[in-house]
Amino acid sequence: xxxxxxxxxxxxxxxxxxxxxxxxxxxxxxxxxxxxxxxxxxxxxxxxxxxxxxxxxxxxxxxxxxxxxxxxxxxxxxxxxxxxxxxxxxxxxxxxxxxxxxxxxxxxxxxxxxxxxxxxxxxxxxxxxxxxxxxxxxxxxxxxxxxxxxxxxxxxxxxxxxxxxxxxxxxxxxxxxxxxxxxxxxxxxxxxxxxxxxxxxxxxxxxxxxxxxxxxxxxxxxxxxxxxxxxxxxxxxxxxxxxxxxxxxxxxxxxxxxxxxxxxxxxxxxxxxxxxxxxxxxxxxxxxxxxxxxxxxxxxxxxxxxxxxxxxxxxxxx
Amino acid sequence: xxxxxxxxxxxxxxxxxxxxxxxxxxxxxxxxxxxxxxxxxxxxxxxxxxxxxxxxxxxxxxxxxxxxxxxxxxxxxxxxxxxxxxxxxxxxxxxxxxxxxxxxxxxxxxxxxxxxxxxxxxxxxxxxxxxxxxxxxxxxxxxxxxxxxxxxxxxxxxxxxxxxxxxxxxxxxxxxxxxxxxxxxxxxxxxxxxxxxxxxxxxxxxxxxxxxxxxxxxxxxxxxxxxxxxxxxxxxxxxxxxxxxxxxxxxxxxxxxxxxxxxxxxxxxxxxxxxxxxxxxxxxxxxxxxxxxxxxxxxxxxxxxxxxxxxxxxxxxxxxxxxxxxxxxxxxxxxxxxxxxxxxxxxxxxxxxxxxxxxxxxxxxxxxxxxxxxxxxxxxxxxxxxxxxxxxxxxxxxxxxxxxxxxxxxxxxxxxxxxxxxxxxxxxxxxxxxxxxxxxxxx
Numbered sequence: 001x002x003x004x005x006x007x008x009x010x011x012x013x014x015x016x017x018x019x020x021x022x023x024x025x026x027x028x029x030x031x032x033x034x035x036x037x038x039x040x041x042x043x044x045x046x047x048x049x050x051x052x053x054x055x056x057x058x059x060x061x062x063x064x065x066x067x068x069x070x071x072x073x074x075x076x077x078x079x080x081x082x083x084x085x086x087x088x089x090x091x092x093x094x095x096x097x098x099x100x101x102x103x104x105x106x107x108x109x110x111x112x113x114x115x116x117x118x119x120x121x122x123x124x125x126x127x128x129x130x131x132x133x134x135x136x137x138x139x140x141x142x143x144x145x146x147x148x149x150x151x152x153x154x155x156x157x158x159x160x161x162x163x164x165x166x167x168x169x170x171x172x173x174x175x176x177x178x179x180x181x182x183x184x185x186x187x188x189x190x191x192x193x194x195x196x197x198x199x200x201x202x203x204x205x206x207x208x209x210x211x212x213x214x215x216x217x218x219x220x221x222x223x224x225x226x227x228x229x230x231x232x233x234x235x236x237x238x239x240x241x242x243x244x245x246x247x248x249x250x251x252x253x254x255x256x257x258x259x260x261x262x263x264x265x266x267x268x269x270x271x272x273x274x275x276x277x278x279x280x281x282x283x284x285x286x287x288x289x290x291x292x293x294x295x296x297x298x299x300x301x302x303x304x305x306x307x308x309x310x311x312x313x314x315x316x317x318x
Numbered sequence: 319x320x321x322x323x324x325x326x327x328x329x330x331x332x333x334x335x336x337x338x339x340x341x342x343x344x345x346x347x348x349x350x351x352x353x354x355x356x357x358x359x360x361x362x363x364x365x366x367x368x369x370x371x372x373x374x375x376x377x378x379x380x381x382x383x384x385x386x387x388x389x390x391x392x393x394x395x396x397x398x399x400x401x402x403x404x405x406x407x408x409x410x411x412x413x414x415x416x417x418x419x420x421x422x423x424x425x426x427x428x429x430x431x432x433x434x435x436x437x438x439x440x441x442x443x444x445x446x447x448x449x450x451x452x453x454x455x456x457x458x459x460x461x462x463x464x465x466x467x468x469x470x471x472x473x474x475x476x477x478x479x480x481x482x483x484x485x486x487x488x489x490x491x492x493x494x495x496x497x498x499x500x501x502x503x504x505x506x507x508x509x510x511x512x513x514x515x516x517x518x519x520x521x522x523x524x525x526x527x528x529x530x531x532x533x534x535x536x537x538x539x540x541x542x543x544x545x546x547x548x549x550x551x552x553x554x555x556x557x558x559x560x561x562x563x564x565x566x567x568x569x570x571x572x573x574x575x576x577x578x579x580x581x582x583x584x585x586x587x588x589x590x591x592x593x594x595x596x597x598x599x600x601x602x603x604x605x606x607x608x609x610x611x612x613x614x615x616x617x618x619x620x621x622x623x624x625x626x627x628x629x630x631x632x633x634x635x636x637x638x639x640x641x642x643x644x645x646x647x648x649x650x651x652x653x654x655x656x657x658x659x660x661x662x663x664x665x666x667x668x669x670x671x672x673x674x675x676x677x678x679x680x681x682x683x684x685x686x687x688x689x690x691x692x693x694x695x696x697x698x699x700x701x702x703x704x705x706x707x708x709x710x711x712x713x714x715x716x717x718x719x720x721x722x723x724x725x726x727x728x729x730x731x732x733x734x735x736x737x738x739x740x741x742x743x744x745x746x747x748x749x750x751x752x753x754x755x756x757x758x759x760x761x
């Protein structure tokens with residue numbers, strides 16, 4: 001199966017075959033980053049705009065490097081969300097950028113649905129680089145690529161996702177992706193951040209646990225989510241101290257996981273709160289592999305959306 | 319001036335009439351329902367209603383006409399034009415304008431603007447609290463003298479039980495029904511859609527059904543304490559309906575209305591973040607919709623109200639979180655109500671009760687909601703067989719924020735008569751003639 005969509009707005013609407021195609025494409029790009037000359041001409045002459053309405057170092061840099069390794073011209077625009085109140089709407093900002101004929105716009109926004117809004121109103125392909133508490137599709141893809149690299153497959157794996165699932169776009173995209181590819185996902189965290197109704201998010205393959213120990217039991221992959229203080233305008237738990245004691249991942253927890261279990265975190269990490277430093281820096285931690293795979297996944301996405309695939313076809317067919 | 323609405327089928331639940339009758343109107347009042355065999359008086363203008371349903375004028379208990387203050391969204395004149403085009407002869411205007419209708423001066427202004435427009439009757443609803451801010455009671459007595467028909471802080475719930483109790487006790491002394499927008503803000507704050515599977519999928523903050531339920535239960539308890547007439551605006555949850563049912567069983571004067579979008583749409587429709595489906599209370603999940611249909615069927619729901627809430631296109635073109643709540647509804651409500659008839663949820667008799675008889679009773683509107691002798695000659699004429707498609711481009715409202723553009727409907731209001739004047743006639747139904755023609759054709 002190919003990936004023929006115009007936009008990448010989320011994982012939920014994708015079919016398993018499309019996800020696999022994206023991962024396969026990313027695998028071919030992973031090698032480029034390991035070469036001495038890390039550049040191919042696939043997107044030469046194309047323009048990619050990184051439009052970030054929310055601060056980000058990791059994701060923005062990753063998209064920028066991905067674009068540049070494909071020889072695209074990458075432009076970064078950081079707009080503070082407060083400028084919305086100064087007058088220009090999201091739509092006007094995007095229309096102005098579109099007037100300059102970009103081949104792809106990568107959008108991060110603090111509000112769910114903002115990329116969908118741009119996709120509906122504009123012409124350029126849109127990549128969702130994280131919208132509020134909704135989805136972060138390239139993060140889920142890079143996590144899947146990392147899991148595939150270490151486990152060889154995703155189907156049949158048991159994955160635990162721990163922490164603030166309610167506000168996490170990373171968790172949502174991962175739950176959709178992993179269950180579509182046949183993994184079983186258990187989520188756990190404080191009842192305020194992992195309400196029981198979250199179990200209805202997908203049709204099958206998802207379990208909600210009260211205690212993180214129960215979610216970790218027999219897990220092949222343990223994913224820790226960052227406590228997102230910026231998305232919480234009310235107290236969802238009593239104190240960081242209590243969170244660390246009851247919901248932070250500690251070395252003893254991993255005894256319950258599968259012997260060869262791997263640990264992942266989308267970063268940036270709060271050491272000693274959601275994850276103990278011994279684990280984050282330990283041998284099971286793939287946190288830096290995730291970052292490396294992020295570039296490959298974003299190269300694949302840009303290549304497929306910004307016309308690289310089309311250019312190749314045009315050359316072949318003259 | 320005399321008008322005869324001839325050859326129609328009259329449905330008037332208040333009088334228990336369900337029969338082919340000719341309706342004679344004189345000087346803005348009903349002069350009588352005549353048998354079809356009776357000779358029509360000479361020199362009378364005739365509206366031929368053959369094959370059509372003739373009912374007491376429809377009364378919308380809940381609309382936002384935006385004037386004064388937000389005339390770029392709607393004015394009383396454009397709102398009234400949309401109302402009569404949708405079959406509503408009377409519109410009750412919510413007070414959350416700028417300034418808020420919390421004084422007799424604003425009340426009088428609204429009434430004067432409506433009189434200038436000469437379309438629908440526009441009856442102002444006064445604020446419960448000054449500025450609708452939930453703190454001090456507004457001058458309900460003075461506003462009642464100026465012409466308000468009820469009180470409400472709609473758009474905002476009355477936040478505390480203490481203030482609501484005072485409001486009910488005070489309003490009761492002026493025979494004013496208290497209308498509440500029921501939502502416990504401590505549960506729904508920050509919410510932009512129904513809380514449930516779809517809010518979790520979409521990553522949007524939810525407003526739980528429980529926020530509406532606890533507030534409705536509170537108001538029912540206070541209705542018992544105070545004896546005041548309480549009307550629950552735009553009911554949208556199963557729990558709220560259950561509470562209202564229990565209150566009725568206890569004999570409490572609690573009534574409620576439902577808005578067409580709440581029985582027509584579910585939260586799944588928000589999958590594309592369409593801001594034209596953002597309203598408060600939000601469209602709910604299937605189970606709540608099923609409960610609303612049950613309430614319409616079994617009589618728990620007293621009235622259909624539009625909650626017409628116009629907003630400018632620029633405001634709705636913002637991110638979902640930023641866009642304002644509300645959709646227009648005056649021109650689509652009757653068509654959507656016919657869905658209920660066509661699906662067998664209610665019959666035509668009940669449709670008329672929901673849109674006219676009961677609303678008149680809930681706000682104690684004298685001589686309305688019935689075609690009895692000497693009632694105001696407000697008449698809505700329906701064609702249950704009319705197949706039409708709602709085109710927002712032809713809307714009389716100033717705003718375009720509706721999810722129902724392009725929707726096919728069967729059944730429409732085709733003529734609207736207010737105070738004996740034909741204020742709207744669907745262009746495909748130009749059948750006004752004179753009595754000579756009628757008497758000749760029936761011979």
